[in-house]
Amino acid sequence: MSTPLIELHDVTRRYENGPPALREVSLTVREGEAVAVIGPSGSGKSTLLNLVAGLDRPDAGTVTVAGTRVDGLGEAGAARYRRAKVGMVFQFFNLLDDLTVLENVVLPARLAGTGRAQARRRAGELLEYLGIARHAGAHPGRLSGGERQRVAVARALMNRPPLLLADEPTGALDSASGADVADLLTELNADGQTVVLVTHDLELARRCTSRTVRLVDGQVALDEVVSR
Structure with a gap:
């Protein structure tokens, strides 16, 4: 069995005086999994994603990703973790929009201290792999929605992260472009990339993940392995 990549243990997050956005959630995602987190608005999906991404901290419990205790990081440490x-x-x-496609994709590597030549090589490889190398010198505003999302995926993969988080990645796309992005996520996972997808779209979840976690009122109401 593969190694746990994400481990949440008894995580609770409350905002002001309202009910908890997450309530004692425990969840494990293993390397190489593709997991969809679904649920109605207000169920805690975005809170869960923000905690895993190190954009927020729990009030109780622990969040560990790729061996890092994310809940204990300061602002600078969380930024390094995300990179x-x-x-x-x-x-x-x-x-x-004022940067070219290539410049957008290179940016995370440059922020991480990667040399310019090495970063450009890596970006070129990603653009080729994702089928958008011909747009390297274009600005994003000249691309279709599906092409722009492929650029966003290339940028997300630039520093070879063990985890890819996708937050409603087809929500702004037409059905054809959305299907294209779904196929891309499926292909990435087949190549070994761990993917956590947060979505309202049950068809997207079915199409490109093999496990569904449903949140209701800040708690895990369902966690099941499904077939594509």
């Missing part, structure tokens, strides 16, 4: 161990893909791409 090294987590790639993130968002609904609205979060690309920098």
